[in-house]
Amino acid sequence: MTAPATPQELFALWADVRLQGLPPPALVRHPHVQAQLRRLHPSAPDLFQVEEVGRSVEGRPLHLVRVGSGPRHILLWSQMHGDEPTATTALLDLFEYLRLHRQHPRVARLLSALTLHAVPMLNPDGAERFQRRNAQGIDVNRDALALQTPEGRTLKALRDRLQPSLGFNLHNQSWRTAVGDGSRRPASISLLAPPFDASRSDNPGRVLAKKVCAVIRDALEPLAPGQIGRYDDSFEVRAFGDNLVRWGTPTVLIETGPWPSAEPDEPLLRLNFVALVSALESLSTGAVEHADLERYESIPLNDSKGMLHLVIRGAHVHGEAGDAFLSDVGVAAVQAVRNREGSASVVLSGSIEELGDLRVYGAVEEVDGTGLTAVPLPSQDVRVGDTLPLPPRGELTLRVGLPAELMLLRPVEPAGNYRVERIIRYER
Numbered sequence: 001m002t003a004p005a006t007p008q009e010l011f012a013l014w015a016d017v018r019l020q021g022l023p024p025p026a027l028v029r030h031p032h033v034q035a036q037l038r039r040l041h042p043s044a045p046d047l048f049q050v051e052e053v054g055r056s057v058e059g060r061p062l063h064l065v066r067v068g069s070g071p072r073h074i075l076l077w078s079q080m081h082g083d084e085p086t087a088t089t090a091l092l093d094l095f096e097y098l099r100l101h102r103q104h105p106r107v108a109r110l111l112s113a114l115t116l117h118a119v120p121m122l123n124p125d126g127a128e129r130f131q132r133r134n135a136q137g138i139d140v141n142r143d144a145l146a147l148q149t150p151e152g153r154t155l156k157a158l159r160d161r162l163q164p165s166l167g168f169n170l171h172n173q174s175w176r177t178a179v180g181d182g183s184r185r186p187a188s189i190s191l192l193a194p195p196f197d198a199s200r201s202d203n204p205g206r207v208l209a210k211k212v213c214a215v216i217r218d219a220l221e222p223l224a225p226g227q228i229g230r231y232d233d234s235f236e237v238r239a240f241g242d243n244l245v246r247w248g249t250p251t252v253l254i255e256t257g258p259w260p261s262a263e264p265d266e267p268l269l270r271l272n273f274v275a276l277v278s279a280l281e282s283l284s285t286g287a288v289e290h291a292d293l294e295r296y297e298s299i300p301l302n303d304s305k306g307m308l309h310l311v312i313r314g315a316h317v318h319g320e321a322g323d324a325f326l327s328d329v330g331v332a333a334v335q336a337v338r339n340r341e342g343s344a345s346v347v348l349s350g351s352i353e354e355l356g357d358l359r360v361y362g363a364v365e366e367v368d369g370t371g372l373t374a375v376p377l378p379s380q381d382v383r384v385g386d387t388l389p390l391p392p393r394g395e396l397t398l399r400v401g402l403p404a405e406l407m408l409l410r411p412v413e414p415a416g417n418y419r420v421e422r423i424i425r426y427e428r
Contacts, residue, residue, distance in 0.1 A: 002105040002106050002109070004106065004278070004281050004282070004285065004287065005106060005277065005278075005281065007219045007220065007222050007223055007274050007278065008222065008223075010219075010273065010274045010277050010278065011223055011270050011274055013097070014093065014097075014269070014270045014273045014274070016100075017093055017096045017097040017100055017101075017273075018093050018096070018269070019036065019089070019092050019093055019096055022036075022089060022092070024265050024346050025085040025086050025088065025089045025265055025269070026083075026085050026130065026335050026337055026346045027337065027344055027345075027346060028085055028088055028089055028121075028127070029124075029127060029128055030060050030121060030124035030127065030128065033063075033088065033092070033120050033121050033124075034061070034063075036092050036095075037050050037063050037065065037120070038050075040065065040095060040099075043099060044099050044102070047067055047098070047099065047102060047111075048065060048066070048067050048095070048099070049065070049066040049067075050063055050064070050065055050066075051063065051064045051066070052064075053119070053154055053157070053158060054150055054151070054153070054154030054157070055150060056123070056124050056125045056134070056135065056150060056151055057125050057134055057135035057136055057149070057150055057151075058125045058128075058135050060124040060125060060128075062119060062122065062124070062151065062154050063119070063120075064117055064118070064119055064158065065095065065116075065117070065118045065119075065120070066115065066116070066117050067095065067098055067111070067115075067116050067118075068098075068110070068111040068112070068113075068114045068115040068116050069111065069112060069115060070110075070111065070112055070113040070114040070115050070284070071113075071115075072113060072114050072115070072165050072166075072283065072284075073114075073115045073117065073162055073163065073164040073165060074114055074115070074116050074117065074164055074165065074166050074167070074168070074280070074283065075117045075118075075119075075158065075159065075162060075164040075166075075167045075168070075249065076091065076116065076117070076118040076119070076167070076168040076170065076276075077118065077119040077120075077122050077155060077167075077168070077169065077170065078090070078091050078118075078119070078120050078121060078122065078170040079120070079121045079122055079123055079124075079126075079127055079170075080122040080123050080140045080141050080151065080155070080169075080171075080240070081123065081126065081132045081133075081139070081140070081141065081171060081172070082123045082124075082125065082126020082127040082128070082129060082130060082131050082132060082133070082134070083126065083127075083130045083131055083132050083172075083335075084132070084171045084172035084256075085127065085172065086170075086172055086256040086265070086268050086269060086272055087170030087171070087172075087254070087256065087272055088120045088121045088127075089269055090170070090269055090272035090273055090276065091118050091120045091170070091276075092120060093269065093273050094118075094273065094276055094277065095118075097273070097277065098110075098111065106281060109284055109285065110280055110281060110284040112284075113283070113284035113285075114280060114283060114284050116280070117158070117162055117164065119154075119155070119158070122140065122151050122154070122155060123140050123151050126140075130336070130337040134149055134151055136148070136149060140152050140155075140240075141239055141240055141241075142236075142238040142239060143238070143240075144156070144238055144239060144240040144242075144243040144244075145237070145238055145243065146238075152240070155240060159244060159247060159249055160247075163248065163249070164249050165205075165208075165249070165250075166205075166208065166209065166212065166249065166250055166251070166252065166283070167241075167244050167249050167250070167251040167252070168251070168252050168254065168276070168279070169240065169241045169244075169251050169252065169253045169254070170254050170272075171253065171254070171255045171256070172255065172256045172257070173187070173190055173255040173256065173257045173302075174257070174304065174334075175257065175258040175307065175309065175332070175333060175334055175335075176258075176304065176305050176306065176307045176308065176332055176353075177190065177229065177255075177257045177258065177302050177303070177304055177306065177307060178229075178302070178303040178305075178306025178307040178361075178362050179226060179227060179228070179229045179300045179302070179303070179306075180229065180300050180301045180302055180303035180306060181226075181300040183226055183362075184306065184307075184360070184361065184362030184363075185226045185227050185362055186227055186257060186258035186259065186260055186307050186362060186364070187227065187228070187229030187255075187257045187258070187302050187303075187307075188224050188227040188228070188256070188257050188258060188259050188267075188268065188271060189216075189220055189224065189227070189228050189229070189254065189255070189256060189257065189271055189272075189275065190228070190229040190230060190231050190253075190254075190255040190257060190302055191213040191216060191217065191228065191229075191230055191231070191252070191253065191254060191255075191296075191299060192213070192230060192231035192233060192241070192252075192253040192255075193206055193209035193210040193212075193213050193233070193250065193251075193252060193253075193296065194206075194209075194233065194235075194236075194239070194241040194242045194244075194245055194251055194253060195233050195235050195242060195245065196235075196242060196243075196245035196246040197235060197246075198235045200233055200234075200235065203245075205245060205248070205249070205250030206245060206250050207293070208250055208288070209245075209250040209251060209252050210293055210296040210297075211288050211289070211291035211293060211296070212252050212279050212282065212283070212288055212291070213230075213252055213296045213299070214291040214292055214293065214294075214295035214296040215278055215279055215282045215287075215288055215291050216252075216254070216275045216278060216279050217295055217296065217299055218291075218295060219274055219275060219278035219279075220271055220274060220275060223270070223271060223274065224267075224271060228299060228300075229257070229299065229300055229301065229302040230296075230299035230300065230301050230302065231253060231255065231301075231302055232301060232302070241253050252279070254272070254275055254276075256268050256271070256272060258307055258309075258364060259364075260364045261364070306360075306361060306362060307361065307362045307363065307364070308330040308331060308332055308353060308354065308358070308361050308362070308363045308364075309331050309332055309333035309348070309350060309363065309364050309365070310330070310331040310333070310350070310363055310364065310365050310366075310367065310404070310424065311328055311329070311330050311331070311358055311361060311363040311365075311366050311367070312328060312329040312366075312367045312369040312372075312374055312406075312408070312424075313328050313358075313366060313367065313368055313369050313370075314326055314327075314328065314368070314369050314370050315327065315328075315329060315369025315370075315372045315373060315374040315408065316369075316372065316373040316374070317329060317355065317373075317374050317398050318375070318393070318396035318397055318398065319355075319397065319398070319399065320397050320399055324373070324396075327355050327356055327357075328354070328355070328356065328357060328358035328359075328369075329352060329354075329355060329358075329369070329374050329398065329406070330352070330353050330354030330355070330358050330361060330363070331350045331351065331352060331353065331404040331424070331426065332350065332351060332353035332354075333348045333349060333350035333404070333426055334348070334349055334350075335347075335348065335349075336348070336349040336427065338427065347426075347427035348426050348427060349426060349427045349428060350403070350404035350426030350427070351401060351402065351403055351404055351426075352398060352399070352400055352401065352402045352403075352404055353400060354400065355398065355399070355400060367408070367422070369408065371410060371411075372408040372409060372410055372421060373390070373408070373409045373410075373411075373418065374398060374406055374407075374408055374409075375390075375391060375395070375396050375398070375406065375407060375409060376395065376396075376397070376398065376402065376405060376406060376407075377405040377406055377407050377423065377424075377425060378391060378395065378407075382407060382420055382423065383420065383423070384420050384421065384422060384423055385419065385420060386419070386420045387412060387417050387418065387419050387420075388417070388418060388420070389416055389417060389418070390409070390416065390418055403426070403428050404424060404425075404426040405424070405425050405426065406423075406424040406425075407420050407421075407422065407423050407424070408420070408421045408422040408423075408424070409421065
């Protein structure tokens with residue numbers, strides 16, 4: 001039997017199968033997805049079937065991609081929250097991998113053992129607005145029982161029709177999420193095998209989901225050591241993941257979080273690709289049955305507020321009253337889409353979220369503020385290296401909630417003058 005691909009092999013392979021011509025995940029919209037799906041069936045008519053299974057509130061088609069011919073049926077869906085885009089592109093990359101490598105023994109075995117059913121971009125109206133909720137203003141992932149959204153009704157109908165043995169619920173989580181073991185590392189991927197009742201009971205399906213999560217952890221830890229977290233498994237009576245388990249389809253939740261670099265999209269897409277292929281291979285070979293449940297149970301729980309995007313350590317700061325004091329300054333940031341001059345772009349929108357002793361927080365970037373004074377960026381143009389007097393007291397105040405537009409000043413001679421050491425500017 002052909003050995004499973006190693007995480008390192010899959011990590012490298014992604015570069016060869018990634019789809020070209022797509023914008024960054026946050027800018028992928030319904031027409032991009034539709035264009036890719038339109039080419040799937042013609043490119044491999046005996047491999048892919050694409051079916052319209054519903055419409056969004058605003059009439060955008062929701063498509064189901066079927067690939068494989070195996071007896072075990074797996075349902076995957078992405079972007080039920082419109083501003084959680086990473087897995088949509090990862091699913092398109094997965095299709096490309098299956099298409100290009102269908103003759104490889106590993107892929108052929110996967111396709112003969114499994115039938116995959118995937119809905120990329122379940123909430124296209126939310127994606128169009130880059131917002132969590134659908135066009136009705138409803139969180140689709142809290143509509144499993146009320147079924148007031150056409151997107152939720154589509155997912156429920158698919159579950160009932162296909163009776164899949166496992167579901168993959170693919171999301172993004174807050175960039176403030178850290179691994180809650182005191183390491184101050186970002187939770188780049190978080191996993192959960194949701195419960196089906198308030199007592200968090202196990203049944204054979206949930207045990208299977210836990211084993212799949214264990215497989216994913218083992219695949220990703222060599223690539224992102226210490227950056228795999230686990231969601232709290234409190235039962236959410238309205239959520240799709242929890243209710244699918246009740247209805248007979250255990251689910252694996254994969255949440256993509258922060259990555260400690262200025263360009264996080266590529267490494268996070270790679271991790272999603274490795275997670276999905278590793279999990280599907282283990283299901284196709286039966287290796288998942290031998291996974292160690294302790295590897296799931298011992299994943300550190302998330303700390304939902306444990307990360308900041310930027311922390312300035314030990315700078316002089318002026319609050320709303322009193323003299324200057326030594327403080328850390330913490331900036332939280334989120335990806336946002338801005339339309340300017342007819343063109344959309346992805347930006348980081350940041351604000352001051354924390355002041356004081358921030359030693360317990362991790363950060364994508366840390367700045368040594370020793371000997372520096374942190375003040376709001378003035379309205380007039382300033383540049384790094386400029387020398388200027390300290391602004392008036394009314395213009396020195398930093399407080400939580402202000403936009404992250406700062407400058408760091410170092411005192412220089414003659415006394416009373418300061419040199420601009422760094423300008424920090426996030427988008428509003």
